[in-house]
Each structure stands twice: as C-alpha cells, then as structure tokens.
Amino acid sequence: MSETAARRRATMVEVAHAAGVSVMTVSYTYGRPERVSADTRARVREAAERLGYPGPHPGARSLRRGRTGTLGVVLGEHLTYAFDDPQATRFLSGVAGVCADHGMALTLVPITGGPSDVDRVTEAAVDGFVVWTTADDDPVIDAIAATGLPAVVHGGPRRDGLSFVAVDDRAAAEAVGREVFAGARRPAVLSFPLDRDRISTVTFGAATAGTVPGAASGIDPDATTAGAASGIDPDAATFRVTRRRLLGFRDAWAKAGGEWSQVRVAVCSINSAREAEALAAELLTGPDACDAIAAMGDELALGTLRTAARLGFAVPGDVTVSGWDDTDAAAPAGLTTVAQSLRDQGARCARIALGRLTSTDRDAEVAWNLVRRASTRRSQRRRAQP
Structure with a gap:
C-alpha cells in the first residue's frame, strides 16, 4: 500500500471488495456480528487490518441508530471536582454503576462559568443528561431543556419539564x-x-x-x-x-x-x-x-x-x-x-435519565x-x- 493510501482512511466498500463479500456483510461484522459466520468475520477483519480500516465511524453508527449509547453528567464545577470531592465521587459512582449495568458509556461535561458552557452542553453526543446541582441562573439548565433529551437535575434548580432528585x-x-x-x-x-x-x-x-x-x-x-x-x-x-x-x-x-x-x-x-x-x-x-x-x-x-x-x-x-x-x-x-446516600441518588438519577423508572418511582421521597x-x-x- 502506498504512503498516500496509508494516510487516507480506507472505506467499507474497499474492505468488502478485498474480502469478497457485500458491504452489508462488512457492516454486520462490526455492528451485528452474530449474523455473520466466524469464517466470514475473520476474512473481513483480515482485509480491514490489511487496508488499515478501523471500523465504522462512531458518529455514523450513532446517526443510524438514533442514539449514542452515552449518558452525559453535567457538573456545575470544574472537571477535577469529580475526583476531588468525596460526595461528587459517590454520586458519580452511582451513575456509573447504572451505566455499566445497561451497557452505556459515561461522559462528564464540566461547567466553567464561561460562555462556552452552553455550546459544550448542546454539542454533547449523549442520549440524556444528569445534572449535578448548580445555580438557579445557570444558563446550561435552559440549554439542556432545549435539547429535548431526557434530563434529571440533582439538588437543584427545579425546572418544568426536567426530572428532579433531592432530599428535603x-x-x-x-x-x-x-x-x-x-x-x-x-x-x-x-x-x-x-x-x-x-x-x-x-x-x-x-x-x-x-x-x-x-x-x-x-x-x-x-x-x-x-x-x-x-x-x-x-x-x-x-x-x-x-x-x-x-x-x-x-x-x-x-x-x-x-x-x-x-x-x-x-x-x-x-x-x-x-x-x-x-x-x-x-x-x-x-x-x-x-x-x-x-x-x-x-x-x-x-x-x-x-x-x-x-x-x-x-x-x-x-x-x-x-x-x-x-x-x-x-x-x-x-x-x-x-x-443520605449520594450513591443511591446518583443511581436513581441515571435510571430516570435512561427511562428505567416508573413515574411513581421517580416521584418517591429521597x-x-x-x-x-x-x-x-x-x-x-x-x-x-x-
């Protein structure tokens, strides 16, 4: 393979041609491997490795599925807060446990207080949001609501249309x-x-x-x-x-x-x-x-x-x-x-954002x-x- 070809990303069509299979078979090899025989999967992956094909782009897969497989946690803090504060760590542990149980990834979306916060939230490739407590006037709350994605706020503020979890x-x-x-x-x-x-x-x-x-x-x-x-x-x-x-x-x-x-x-x-x-x-x-x-x-x-x-x-x-x-x-x-159990509250927030709780469970007292x-x-x- 030439140096120019090495720099260019190989395509699924090229892998299909090299492996002697259809493009759909290549797609199934990566996305639904149970529908492809072991010998064919091995032939496709050998061709992909030889051509330097890394697999379908995650963004393209997400567009086809209509979901990203990722839950976003919006921190009303700098990113290091998630690791420095013991209460935040417990809360995130609860969120992460639910994500692991449901095969979901977890994305931390830190808030800096700057004008880029709203863009960072609206551009996040996630299926829903869990919001760690922030101020009533934080513009990211309105930005999250505007996405139309499932979202739950922990601690505050309360907003119509957004689920809410907190102790009294x-x-x-x-x-x-x-x-x-x-x-x-x-x-x-x-x-x-x-x-x-x-x-x-x-x-x-x-x-x-x-x-x-x-x-x-x-x-x-x-x-x-x-x-x-x-x-x-x-x-x-x-x-x-x-x-x-x-x-x-x-x-x-x-x-x-x-x-x-x-x-x-x-x-x-x-x-x-x-x-x-x-x-x-x-x-x-x-x-x-x-x-x-x-x-x-x-x-x-x-x-x-x-x-x-x-x-x-x-x-x-x-x-x-x-x-x-x-x-x-x-x-x-x-x-x-x-x-109070912030780990349990984090897990509850994650289940709400992922649609895993009934309306009765969502409204139960913490x-x-x-x-x-x-x-x-x-x-x-x-x-x-x-």
Missing part, C-alpha cells in the same frame, strides 16, 4: 440544626457557596483581600466580622441546596427562641476541609467566639473539628459541631450529621436521617441517662 434539605437542616444549636448562645453556619461567583468569606472577611461581596449575594458588608457575616438572607442564595439548608437552620434557631441575625454564616467557595479550617479559626476566636457550628458538609465539619482541637476547644463542651452526608470519616470522628454522635450535647445527655 430544609427539613433535614432543621433537624440537625436543632441538635447542634441546643443550648447555644452564639451559633454559626459553615455554608456552601451562595451563588456562581463563589465568593468565600475567607476572601472578603480579611481586610487585605480587597474583595467586597455584591448585594446579590445577600451579604451585608457592614455586618461582616472577621470571616463571617450575620443576617445573610437565605432567599438570596441562587444555589437551591444552600438556600434550603440556610432556611432550615434559620427554622431551627427560631424554634430555639433565637433571631436569625444572631447566626453568623461563613461561606466556603468549595466543599473544602482546608478552607473550613481557616473559617473555623475565625469563628472560634475573638470576643464573640461561636459555641455551635452547623456545617453543610462533613468535609467542612471535619475541618472545623481539626481547628477546634488545635485551639484546645473541647467538643461538645466548648463548641458543638454537626456535618452533612455521613461520610466514612464521620463515625470515627464522632460527628453528628445528616445521613431518604435521609439524623445521626446523633458525640459532637453534639443532646447525644451526650442521652448516653448519660440510665
């Missing part, structure tokens, strides 16, 4: 908030991001940062104290998960007889234990040091526990701490938390439960009772 974040936050805030005088919340700007109070709490939060974040700069803000309006959060959990914590503190303006909220830009350690150091020091910290994730709570230990605080004697998700590290740390451990005082009192 507000009810769960109230339950764990009542636990961690019991007996507290100066409570605080370690929060997930409020909006797509992902401004952290580590950034604007320090005078050297030179960053002031905008009004859209719901944060009053005048109420900001060394790494936290009081009186954050939960309804201003455009991430549904953050908004619902803030509302639940507000409900819990109100039922304890407190005012929401008393609760300091420290916002993390990502679900990072390291960032939480820095924020917890601000919350636990100074004349108004907090004595109860409700974290929106176990990673944030574990960072808080490390800071408390470093500063010499007893848990729960000096400060109570709660988390969320009941990760593998929560029990050894004695962390009171909200238990399970969660409060796990009381040694990091809150109520659990201590329960163990002390005969």
Whole structure:
C-alpha cells in the first residue's frame, strides 16, 4: 500500500471488495456480528487490518441508530471536582454503576462559568443528561431543556419539564440544626457557596483581600466580622441546596427562641476541609467566639473539628459541631450529621435519565436521617441517662 493510501482512511466498500463479500456483510461484522459466520468475520477483519480500516465511524453508527449509547453528567464545577470531592465521587459512582449495568458509556461535561458552557452542553453526543446541582441562573439548565433529551437535575434548580432528585434539605437542616444549636448562645453556619461567583468569606472577611461581596449575594458588608457575616438572607442564595439548608437552620434557631441575625454564616467557595479550617479559626476566636457550628458538609465539619482541637476547644463542651452526608470519616470522628446516600441518588438519577423508572418511582421521597454522635450535647445527655 502506498504512503498516500496509508494516510487516507480506507472505506467499507474497499474492505468488502478485498474480502469478497457485500458491504452489508462488512457492516454486520462490526455492528451485528452474530449474523455473520466466524469464517466470514475473520476474512473481513483480515482485509480491514490489511487496508488499515478501523471500523465504522462512531458518529455514523450513532446517526443510524438514533442514539449514542452515552449518558452525559453535567457538573456545575470544574472537571477535577469529580475526583476531588468525596460526595461528587459517590454520586458519580452511582451513575456509573447504572451505566455499566445497561451497557452505556459515561461522559462528564464540566461547567466553567464561561460562555462556552452552553455550546459544550448542546454539542454533547449523549442520549440524556444528569445534572449535578448548580445555580438557579445557570444558563446550561435552559440549554439542556432545549435539547429535548431526557434530563434529571440533582439538588437543584427545579425546572418544568426536567426530572428532579433531592432530599428535603430544609427539613433535614432543621433537624440537625436543632441538635447542634441546643443550648447555644452564639451559633454559626459553615455554608456552601451562595451563588456562581463563589465568593468565600475567607476572601472578603480579611481586610487585605480587597474583595467586597455584591448585594446579590445577600451579604451585608457592614455586618461582616472577621470571616463571617450575620443576617445573610437565605432567599438570596441562587444555589437551591444552600438556600434550603440556610432556611432550615434559620427554622431551627427560631424554634430555639433565637433571631436569625444572631447566626453568623461563613461561606466556603468549595466543599473544602482546608478552607473550613481557616473559617473555623475565625469563628472560634475573638470576643464573640461561636459555641455551635452547623456545617453543610462533613468535609467542612471535619475541618472545623481539626481547628477546634488545635485551639484546645473541647467538643461538645466548648463548641458543638454537626456535618452533612455521613461520610466514612464521620463515625470515627464522632460527628453528628445528616445521613443520605449520594450513591443511591446518583443511581436513581441515571435510571430516570435512561427511562428505567416508573413515574411513581421517580416521584418517591429521597431518604435521609439524623445521626446523633458525640459532637453534639443532646447525644451526650442521652448516653448519660440510665
């Protein structure tokens, strides 16, 4: 074969001629091999290898079938988040398990916050979408809906025409908030991001940062104290998960007889234990040091526990701490938390996107439960009772 021919992609017609079979036989060899005898398949593949024919183009096969055999997962995060965040990893494991069971491939579609996000979504060669939680104003949600493909959103936002899977974040936050805030005088919340700007109070709490939060974040700069803000309006959060959990914590503190303006909220830009350690150091020091910290994730709570230990605080004697998700590290740390299975939720999202669940199953409530451990005082009192 000449150098020119080697550079040119061989065609199915040429393979059929070289093997002495029809073009349909070559097509069946690759797409429906059970319809071709073993000897003929071997003759076709020998000819294909000799001509340098790699097989039918995947895109052409997809057009003929009307499907790609791939499920797209849209991350409202940078791509590395899927591997760095333990909760995202569990969720994706659930999605991947269903894809494996049904012979589907999995494509991760990361969102960067840039103008290319919509194009990246609309051009994705997938049969359906699973969307990891993103903000209400994220344009990719409308872009996904416009594709007409099956799609399910995990955590938020909710959109007409798109399936939705999430725990009752507000009810769960109230339950764990009542636990961690019991007996507290100066409570605080370690929060997930409020909006797509992902401004952290580590950034604007320090005078050297030179960053002031905008009004859209719901944060009053005048109420900001060394790494936290009081009186954050939960309804201003455009991430549904953050908004619902803030509302639940507000409900819990109100039922304890407190005012929401008393609760300091420290916002993390990502679900990072390291960032939480820095924020917890601000919350636990100074004349108004907090004595109860409700974290929106176990990673944030574990960072808080490390800071408390470093500063010499007893848990729960000096400060109570709660988390969320009941990760593998929560029990050894004695962390009171909200238990939910993100792996099961990922699997459920995948089954919905692939049309494997009935309407009744799709609308079923997602399970969660409060796990009381040694990091809150109520659990201590329960163990002390005969």
